[in-house]
Amino acid sequence: MITLLAMHFPISGTDISPVYLVIIGFLIGVLGGFFGVGGSFIAGPALRAVGMHWNYAVGTDLAHIVGKSVVAAKRHRALGNVDLRLGFIMATGTIAGAECGAQLIQLLKRRGDVDFVVSIISIIIYFSISTFMVWESWKTLRQQRKTSGGKKKRGKKDSADVSSFSGVTSAIHRIPLWPMISLPTSGVKSISLWVIVVVSFIGGLFSGFLGGGAGYIRMPMMVYVLGIPTHLAVGTDLFEIIISASYGTFSHAIKGNVDILVALVMNTGAAIGAQIGAILTQYFAGPKIRLFFVPLPLIGVAIVLYTLFTGNKL
Amino acid sequence: MKAETRKTFFSFGIELAIYAVLVVAYYFLVLHFLAGWLFHLDKSSIRIYGLVSIALIIGQAVALEWVTTFLIRLLRGRSE
Numbered sequence: 468m469i470t471l472l473a474m475h476f477p478i479s480g481t482d483i484s485p486v487y488l489v490i491i492g493f494l495i496g497v498l499g500g501f502f503g504v505g506g507s508f509i510a511g512p513a514l515r516a517v518g519m520h521w522n523y524a525v526g527t528d529l530a531h532i533v534g535k536s537v538v539a540a541k542r543h544r545a546l547g548n549v550d551l552r553l554g555f556i557m558a559t560g561t562i563a564g565a566e567c568g569a570q571l572i573q574l575l576k577r578r579g580d581v582d583f584v585v586s587i588i589s590i591i592i593y594f595s596i597s598t599f600m601v602w603e604s605w606k607t608l609r610q611q612r613k614t615s616g617g618k619k620k621r622g623k624k625d626s627a628d629v630s631s632f633s634g635v636t637s638a639i640h641r642i643p644l645w646p647m648i649s650l651p652t653s654g655v656k657s658i659s660l661w662v663i664v665v666v667s668f669i670g671g672l673f674s675g676f677l678g679g680g681a682g683y684i685r686m687p688m689m690v691y692v693l694g695i696p697t698h699l700a701v702g703t704d705l706f707e708i709i710i711s712a713s714y715g716t717f718s719h720a721i722k723g724n725v726d727i728l729v730a731l732v733m734n735t736g737a738a739i740g741a742q743i744g745a746i747l748t749q750y751f752a753g754p755k756i757r758l759f760f761v762p763l764p765l766i767g768v769a770i771v772l773y774t775l776f777t778g779n780k781l
Numbered sequence: 782m783k784a785e786t787r788k789t790f791f792s793f794g795i796e797l798a799i800y801a802v803l804v805v806a807y808y809f810l811v812l813h814f815l816a817g818w819l820f821h822l823d824k825s826s827i828r829i830y831g832l833v834s835i836a837l838i839i840g841q842a843v844a845l846e847w848v849t850t851f852l853i854r855l856l857r858g859r860s861e
Binding site for chain 2: 474476477478485489530531533534535537538541542709713716717720721723725727728730731732734735738739742
């Protein structure tokens with residue numbers, strides 16, 4: 468079925484159905500618009516499944532992430548969910564981190580155990596993120612239910628995005644490391660610039676080390692470490708991804724790893740999916756968005772485990 | 782199904798249909814002509830190919846965002 472009405476893509480030398488690409492793009496678009504993630508844990512295996520080589524799948528996925536993030540970030544900006552100042556600061560840290568992550572991969576390649584080490588680290592990281600987010604979101608939702616006396620509030624997002632991790636976040640905000648800056652759009656009165664740089668650097672490191680946009684680690688860190696409201700974290704993460712993924716796309720393109728025609732076709736589906744995902748965030752409160760986020764890293768765990776035990780790529 | 786929900790689904794269906802026609806036309810008109818040129822650029826000048834790739838994906842995303850927003854406004858505006 469996948470090869471039905473296949474179109475020839477001469478750059479990567481593959482024959483793929485444009486309908487398949489549009490559907491994959493649409494699904495990733497919805498996920499990206501709603502959670503602020505790139506969706507590489509789905510796009511990479513989906514391109515590989517129709518016969519594209521891994522190097523092309525990784526590079527093409529990054530190019531597609533740029534396009535999808537432009538659409539979703541524009542929609543989030545219209546909804547007031549993008550902190551441009553924070554986005555620009557984070558982009559510098561992400562690019563530096565991505566370069567370090569890529570160098571780490573090269574180091575492991577030379578040692579000859581890259582696949583095993585990356586698989587184990589990614590399983591630990593993905594599983595830890597999911598477990599922590601289940602615990603935090605559940606605790607926050609329970610607290611909210613107690614304070615509202617069991618009355619269920621429906622409708623648009625809560626203006627105050629609560630988190631049961633806010634004590635730790637406040638302590639991080641008080642770290643007196645010069646220069647201290649304020650983020651009025653995100654409601655952060657004072658925070659050390661270095662905290663933001665370190666958070667974005669870690670996100671970039673995972674992006675370079677494990678591939679994709681690494682939104683699965685950056686978005687939770689923005690909420691729990693930087694104290695950014697969930698809706699703003701999603702929008703700002705997407706804006707930041709445009710800059711860092713553009714850099715990644717160029718880097719992969721000059722290495723011959725990007726089939727831009729495949730990315731353009733995928734982007735036609737992602738454009739409408741990203742808009743739907745972004746609009747959906749209006750109807751869910753922060754803790755609920757974070758709870759829905761939980762299965763995403765677990766899908767990554769399942770893919771890595773499959774690859775590790777069978778020796779096959781999806 | 783509530784009347785409002787039915788109206789939303791109806792509008793969304795029309796949006797998807799118009800969007801699908803535009804996308805199919807786009808495949809035949811644009812991608813057909815771009816494929817050969819991009820293939821040669823990839824083989825002859827890889828740095829320019831990299832820059833063109835970013836320009837194309839961002840340009841297309843901006844255009845598609847404009848088209849989808851326009852369609853949503855047009856159809857929702859009429860149905861409300």
